[in-house]
Amino acid sequence: TDRHTTPPCSLAEQKRQIGRKCTICLDTMTLVTNTFSTMSFNSSAELTCSVSSGSSFSYLWMNGSSEVSATGRLQLTDGGSTLTVVNVTRYDQGPFRCCVFNPVSNSSSDSVNFTISLPISNVTLWAKETNLVEYNDTAVLMCSVSNGSSLSFEWLDGNSTVTAGGQVLLSNGNATLTILNVTHHYQGPFRCKVSNGISHEISAPVHLNISYGPSNTTMMITPMKDTYKTGSKITLSCSAESSPPAMIKWIVDGVYLNQSGPQLQLENVTQGNSGHYTCVLHNTVTSRFSSASPDWFLE
CATH class of the missing domain: 2.60.40.10 (Immunoglobulins)
Structure with a gap:
């Protein structure tokens, strides 16, 4: 001096x-x-x-x-x-x-x-809404403390640190996490870690229930052949990535069958079973549809 x-x-x-x-x-x-x-x-x-x-x-x-x-x-x-x-x-x-x-x-x-x-205590994490639809909704999570000063906030998704960028926003001194047009990869569990140099505390986890799909729809035919003989037994199985599970209906040549579910069993097939088969999937929460429809024939 x-x-x-x-x-x-x-x-x-x-x-x-x-x-x-x-x-x-x-x-x-x-x-x-x-x-x-x-x-x-x-x-x-x-x-x-x-x-x-x-x-x-x-x-x-x-x-x-x-x-x-x-x-x-x-x-x-x-x-x-x-x-x-x-x-x-x-x-x-x-x-x-x-x-x-x-x-x-x-x-x-x-x-x-x-x-x-002040030592940190009572870290609380809550979500504005936990039931969300993929691509439609925005996830907003907020972290707060009952006591503490000079606070620093860190967000965890599972064991990974959440950083701002793209659809992920941090605001309010990083106390608020916003995920725009949320995808089902952001289901958590999310936790908030608060520290101030003399103490730290981590919140209880929050899970997001994100409805998505149906997508990546596939149809499998067992046994798999290009053509089938009369009298064969054929099983058609339809699947997709969907939460909640999608409702599945079956269509032949544009006409709905009186049967639903992931499998369609055809016993002792005849020439009349030939046609263009399609499985149609509907997620009632996301209001989205998907379908798959390979061709197969009878000899």
Whole structure:
């Protein structure tokens, strides 16, 4: 810290000088703290003021523009060169500085600031809506805490960290996660991790129920042949990716059969069973349809 020609402390502060015997000027001055800049509420902080050379020192401590007095939680020791703040509160964030005097000179330290953080508790995660339709809906998840300050939010999807980009948005200081046109790959479980340098807590998981499909529809024919003989037994199976499971109906040459379900059994087939078979899938939640329809023939 530079030595000042003009006293860095007020005239009232200078009147606190002790004795008139000093003949050695103050030299380089340092303010040291044994505490991290981020502290927990009700913890303690200790600051020590030191001068590389000089004698007959008088010390004065300032918190912002207010003089620090040794009362209650504030303790001055080592001739006033050490200030201890017990059970820190939000009023103890500083800036703290130390003024040192002797009869021939004076100096003021650089200032020290603290961030007083409250421990985090009761992290809560909730979704605006948990039942969503793929591509149609937007997922919104919000994270909150009952107690805590200087908060940092991190989102987890399973064991993976969620980052902003594309359809994924983080807002409100990262406390809100938004997924636009959500897909079924974002079902979770989602969790919110909140930290502030002195503590952290992870929320309970939230799962999203995302309805999707039908898509990637396929039809399998057993046994698989290009043509079939009269009297054969043929099984047609239809499947698709769908949640909830899609309703399946069967069509032959444009006419619906009085049969539904993932399989169509044809026993002792005849020439009359030839035709263009189609399975039609319908997801009643997404209101989407899909179909598959290979050709097959009888000899």
